[in-house]
Amino acid sequence: MRLFVSEGAPGSLPVLAAAGRAQGRAELLISTVGPEECVVPFLTRPKVPVLQLDSGNYLFSTSAICRYFFLLSGWEQDDLTNQWLEWEATELQPALSAALYYLVVQGKKGEDVLGPVRRALTHIDQSLSRRSCPFLAGETESLADVVLWGALYPLLQDPAYLPEELGALHSWFQTLSSQEPCQRAAETVLKQQGVLALRPYLQKQPQPGSFEGRAVSNEPEEEELATLSEEEITMAVTAWEKGLESLPPLRPQQNPVLPVPGERNVLITSALPYVNNVPHLGNIIGCVLSADVFARYSRLRQWNTLYLCGTDEYGTATETKAMEEGLTPQEICDKYHAIHANIYRWFNISFDIFGRTTTPQQTKITQDIFQRLLTRGFVLEDTVEQLRCERCARFLADRFVEGVCPFCGYEEARGDQCDKCGKLINAIELKKPQCKVCRSCPVVKSSRHLFLDLPKLEKRLEEWLGKTLPGSDWTPNARFIIRSWLRDGLKPRCITRDLKWGTPVPLEGFEDKVFYVWFDATIGYLSITANYTDQWERWWKNPEQVNLYQFMAKDNVPFHGLVFPCSALGAEDNYTLVSHLIATEYLNYEDGKFSKSRGVGVFGDMAQDTGIPADIWRFYLLYIRPEGQDSAFSWTDMLLKNNSELLNNLGNFINRAGMFVSKFFGGYVPEMVLTSDDRRLVAHVTLELQHYHQLLEKVRIREALRSILTISRHGNQYIQVNEAWKRIKGSEADRQRAGTVTGLAVNIAALLSVMLQPYMPTVSATIQAQLQLPLPACSILLTNFLCTLPAGHQIGTVSPLFQKLENDQIESLRQRFGGGQAQVPPMPAVVEAAATAAPRQVQVLMDEVARQGNIVRELKAQKADKNQVAAEVAKLLDLKKQLALAEGKPLETPKGKKKK
């Protein structure tokens, strides 16, 4: 038997404990593999621990392995044990993996971790105390105890997660933990590092689905055709036949766009990018591009839409950058604002306004909100301990301190927030703080500051959330973040800083201070609007008529969902507050993070130099939008998606539909006589279109893109099955059939061009130009599929839409942007390198061990001479030792792996 384990895989615990308890362990060989290695040949996803039996069979379920060891030692299965193991697999594991992931990978604590498992722990406790047995399945320790103990040990060994009130659980756990096989397993797996020893493994696992929202799937559902009723088909066909007539007149373009009473007024903001950084692809998909898709969609629905963004320009980062480049802060802002604007223009972002925060309006509105908060008693004054760099002779802003996160130990935590665990940090709490400019260690000095009294505003905030959240489209991560903040209780938040480059504080004694960017950055949306129109208050002080959608990455949630709403509620000036807060997760680059300093990743300004059109970038980024979970940009995947989805599916269909019209029908859309199959197709396309609308109304951008691709897949099939290119050469009836197929196909292509508009505006416009789609049909998307290209309509010149991406082209881009270096992820590299140092050598040794093992067994079976057996056994042991060395992995001696 060979047991495959991986550093930090939690399943090793019960398995080793069970193996230690059962007899005949001598035959058990143990190999360590990387967390992503596929041991079991028939399983697509990696799974450890795995037990390879002598018969060649694999046991890949942790419980089944434990069960096998118990069965070997003569134990008999019983109902109660089965019940516990089934419960463990279906109830405990999902809860536990969520808890461990929060704890180990995300560095969360307390109730965030305990919450998901509390019910399961209580269940065990109650079962134990109700039956008043010391063990789960009776008077003696058995399989169920070992499996559950092993699953729970990493969490419960920390007393913080073993609730005291659960007395029966407590004593059961202690009893088991003190037994020898369990103790040994715990030492081997956790290596006295506690739960953090699981990190190399858990980090490599996908985030367990949000535990509460397990039912929500991120993958597109069924592509199989749904069954349609006659009624649905008739309705769809009737709508189709009405065609262009059913389109309402186009909304006249307004300038400026202002809310109209009685209409749906949609105000869209994208988080303001900080001015002195060039945004990377993750920043772009996180807010600007996502918001753009929604803004374009909203306009296609003829909703009265205003989309705004701008650069966030105040703060020390700007001051420092200015010093570095020998410019004034204003000059730096001007320079980088232009860089940002250019990047977004290249990506075709349809801002109505792209403003900036360093304007007189910003000062005016910020100071006004502050005055109102001050008069209403929501501002406190206090002395603050602050980090000051004596060498640079100034107080260090949060962004200018780096150090070790006090919560999770992440080494590059910023002074305001840890990128790893997401917790907000008070800069003086950082361990080993460093001035980011000169790398010297700052000292703590005190200074007078102003605070927003959040505890006093908490009740209003909760009332507002209570009204806003139900039925809204806040993303689950945003709800979760706000909930956990409220659960921890709000604390007064400092809103001033010892800086010059910022909005001045209009209060005596604070002349040399400015507002902290996070107090006034969110006010930037208001001031940017005010610079666009003097009637800005019609958008921002009009909660009854305005629907506010705010897009951001999840690290921005607290400021938009909590700090700004508190300021606005406290100011009591009827501000428009966010109705739908749309937060993405993070986008990684290949296997690691984007890093400007290490030159890893694609940044906005570089995308243009790749020769890949902006729309292809948009498509791929939206296709992998970190919606609901983190995702990763991958060059190979981009090539794949371009060549399969765009070129072979979408591009192929639209091109064929258009080509048939020009080649077979002289460029005029032929007569269409719909058969029942065609009618059914019209209904299916209608259904998919409605699905697309449902998704986009809920801002599920990534999923809605799948609907477009599904329709074009239906279209391709339709052309393929009906063989229009053959029929055109056949009888009159065949020719007519070819006409109908071509006509319907080209109308689907026209529909796709409109659905595609939010995602790929240039490609959409190209298709519409090729098809000469009538103007209103280009800019309005109804919920029904219409015949917008009636018989007799003349189309333009059709040409291919997409280009194939070649392997060598992509390979050279990958090299150029450093993805190659990121292939070996920095942290677990140590582990993997050791485990797979010389895979060939390991393989050879494994074979030899197996062969030698057979020799020994045969000799024993033949009852051969003792000395001869001993000699062969010695050889075998030696080989095993070599193998263990080659694998870098004698299990008995912990390697003492250090965290980076």
Place this chain on the structure above:
Amino acid sequence: MAAAAELTLLEKSLGLSKGNKYSAQGERQIPVLQTNNGPSLTGLTTIAAHLVKQANKEYLLGSTAEEKAIVQQWLEYRVTRVDGHSNKEDIRTLLKDLNSYLEDKVYLTGYNFTLADILLYYGLHRFILMKPRHRLVRNW
């Protein structure tokens, strides 16, 4: 198929006559069986194994230690992977894996028909019929 209906079907195929009543628990509608001589049993595979023993057909749970462990492994697979909130991608992977597992086998344990085959068949029933690709899974 609801779990209770599935268990009733299993009772019939095992030749059990009396017909148990099942209740369902929680939002996932986990089946519960109230037995005469003991506490109630909860969970699809737990109850199924219990029924097999009641029908004196223990061989359906495997005869060797290895077979027994394999049967339980696939029963667990059934309730965690097949019954999970599977999206399409997962189902595809699952069928692909199963297909390659069955490459050299007649039944899940090799040559002997077991409870694992029955329950996995019930569980997969709804997906397999539509997927011609997974030839081996279908033959099985």
